[in-house]
Amino acid sequence: MEAFLTLTDEDLKELGISHVDSRRQILSAICDLRSGKGRERQQYADTMSSFNSTLKARVLAEGADMSQWLPDETDPHVPMTKSRMS
Numbered sequence: 137m138e139a140f141l142t143l144t145d146e147d148l149k150e151l152g153i154s155h156v157d158s159r160r161q162i163l164s165a166i167c168d169l170r171s172g173k174g175r176e177r178q179q180y181a182d183t184m185s186s187f188n189s190t191l192k193a194r195v196l197a198e199g200a201d202m203s204q205w206l207p208d209e210t211d212p213h214v215p216m217t218k219s220r221m222s
Contacts, residue, residue, distance in 0.1 A: 141170055 143151075143166060148159045 141166055 143162070145159055145163060148162060153159050153162065
């Protein structure tokens with residue numbers, strides 16, 4: 137990943153990526169990752185996962201039925217966290 141973040145337009149050309157738009161998209165993604173947008177997304181997903189776990193623990197401790205408020209673990213619209221990926 138560290139090497140990927142250092143790639144330049146010339147590096148991409150040497151790697152055989154000749155299409156200008158493709159190189160531009162890759163360089164844009166590299167720029168986003170360097171600026172922390174990737175980390176921000178991961179931090180958001182981790183925060184939501186932590187909140188969800190805390191909420192579930194409280195609901196179970198109190199014995200309340202709040203299943204309608206909790207997302208389904210298999211819901212494709214819920215960001216996949218590290219614990220769901222493993």
